[in-house]
Amino acid sequence: MFFVLFFSAEMSSQVRLMLLPNARCFFDDPVQVTVTGLRSKQLVTMKARSTDDKGVMFSSSATYRADGSGEIHLDRDPSLSGSYVGVEPMGLLWSMKADTLHKRLHEKNPLIPYVVKFSVHEEEEGSMLAEVINERFVIGDGVSRDQVKKGNIHGVLFTPPGRGPFPAVLDLSSSRSERRACLLANKGFVVLSITLYNDKPANLKEIHLDYLEEAVDFLKQHSKVGSEGIGVLSRSKGSDIALSLAAFVPGIKAVVWINGCNANVALPLSYKKRQILPPLLLNLTKLIPTQSGALNGKYVLDNPLAEENKDTLIPIERAKGHFLFVASEDDINWDSKAYMDDMVERLRRHGKENFESVSYPGAGHLLEPPYGPHCYSCSHITISKPVVWGGEARAHAAAEVHLWKKIQEFFRTHLSCDAAQIKAML
The missing domain is CATH 3.40.50.1820 (Alpha/Beta hydrolase fold, catalytic domain)
Structure with missing residues (x-):
């Protein structure tokens, strides 16, 4: 099972951004980020952003090119530019930077999940094609x-x-x-x-x-x-x-x-x-x-x-x-x-x-x-x-x-x- 949100726009009704095996996971679990429904060889920008409990925004971005089938798999395909380059399945997370200098991710309450929004955008116009919300839990059931x-x-x-x-x-x-x-x-x-x-x-x-x-x-x-x-x-x-x-x-x-x-x-x-x-x-x-x-x-x-x-x-x-x-x-x-x-x-x-x-x-x-x-x-x-x-x-x-x-x-x-x-x- 996975949780996915996608936006219906003129050029993006088929675009889907997926987190596998699930968009709800533990903080220390990897996820597989996949995009489908793009044009063959389409160039897009992948983004991640989150806000900590002090209101500090963290974000990252990377440019990817879809394969011949219009798909991108972050565990297979390299980032061409942006916050990192090369094949980095979790690069969008670890490369996030605060919007102000000298800030560290601040979370006091482990009962509240760390929320990251992943999105995919048109490279030239920047319009959002799809978005998915990743809830990264710190505390497990029964703990x-x-x-x-x-x-x-x-x-x-x-x-x-x-x-x-x-x-x-x-x-x-x-x-x-x-x-x-x-x-x-x-x-x-x-x-x-x-x-x-x-x-x-x-x-x-x-x-x-x-x-x-x-x-x-x-x-x-x-x-x-x-x-x-x-x-x-x-x-x-x-x-x-x-x-x-x-x-x-x-x-x-x-x-x-x-x-x-x-x-x-x-x-x-x-x-x-x-x-x-x-x-x-x-x-x-x-x-x-x-x-x-x-x-x-x-x-x-x-x-x-x-x-x-x-x-x-x-x-x-x-x-x-x-x-x-x-x-x-x-x-x-x-x-x-x-x-x-x-x-x-x-x-x-x-x-x-x-x-x-x-x-x-x-x-x-x-x-x-x-x-x-x-x-x-x-x-x-x-x-x-x-x-x-x-x-x-x-x-x-x-x-x-x-x-x-x-x-x-x-x-x-x-x-x-x-x-x-x-x-x-x-």
């Missing part, structure tokens, strides 16, 4: 979303339908975003989404690992959780916190570290009423202005390997769980690849083999679940100014598709539920 305010825990819990048991993941993010956690819950994980900065970052004096240990214990005790240990999904500042959880807190079985640092960044880290790691400091005078007005912050962090900073390095060799290290090679926020390489070397020096690593040439800092618009620059939560995140859109989009599958495989491998538990639940 529950519950606010959690217990002790020091302030987060959102996503639980799959059914009795379980399910593997459990703690999702750490710097700013409020539930999309990644919710999409992971659709795949059969209990996911608790925690925002590191409930207060303004400038007001924070330190981070307490005890608060996050509470979140870990909450997941361990949940009635639907069956994995022996907890997984942690993280990016950027959240990634060094994830490393510290693995090193100091029992029960962390699997950590996904995405474009983070190998040291404790910016704020002292405390645990059990004492400081366990001093902060690796930042020098904001090293921010470099770019032509677009966004700032390049790649060289703001002090060198964690310098002798005077070695106390800030996180002792990941203490961890009993497994690591998936992920680095983008065009990360402009900081040098994630260098930090990853150092951690790999550190673990090898200690005789550890509890890790795997992957790097993505051409990808930028903000790796997300796939098929959203690529964000090259936007406001940074800690300095309230636009910064460059990096990434070439095509390479970045391909990295997101590959990584999203890898994350799920990694967690399923290391957070598998005990067969005896499953039998007992049944």
Whole structure:
């Protein structure tokens, strides 16, 4: 089944724009875009547009030539010009750009689908020949979303339908975003989404690992959780916190570290009423202005390997769980690849083999679940100014598709539920 709208005009009564297998899908699902009813070899413009919950418009366009039968298939036919060129089945989605500079797709409510309008237009006159509305859902049927305010825990819990048991993941993010956690819950994980900065970052004096240990214990005790240990999904500042959880807190079985640092960044880290790691400091005078007005912050962090900073390095060799290290090679926020390489070397020096690593040439800092618009620059939560995140859109989009599958495989491998538990639940 598919949902299709087409406009009846003098030259377009037979033109149909279709999304297969369905125009209603999950945010992280690909769709097959097909146009039929065109003239043989007709040149047309394909467009996509959407508006986020802050009213920012995102759009893309690409020129295609129909085949001899008057059809276009985006998984077969190349774009000749526009927002991208070549065969890119989902190019109209990942190449969308905001209508104003330094904006990132903003969606606070995962219960509301992300709506994209696809359309096909006459190349010369620009008149619309057909349009279809794509509803891209973040939350699946039966997945529950519950606010959690217990002790020091302030987060959102996503639980799959059914009795379980399910593997459990703690999702750490710097700013409020539930999309990644919710999409992971659709795949059969209990996911608790925690925002590191409930207060303004400038007001924070330190981070307490005890608060996050509470979140870990909450997941361990949940009635639907069956994995022996907890997984942690993280990016950027959240990634060094994830490393510290693995090193100091029992029960962390699997950590996904995405474009983070190998040291404790910016704020002292405390645990059990004492400081366990001093902060690796930042020098904001090293921010470099770019032509677009966004700032390049790649060289703001002090060198964690310098002798005077070695106390800030996180002792990941203490961890009993497994690591998936992920680095983008065009990360402009900081040098994630260098930090990853150092951690790999550190673990090898200690005789550890509890890790795997992957790097993505051409990808930028903000790796997300796939098929959203690529964000090259936007406001940074800690300095309230636009910064460059990096990434070439095509390479970045391909990295997101590959990584999203890898994350799920990694967690399923290391957070598998005990067969005896499953039998007992049944």
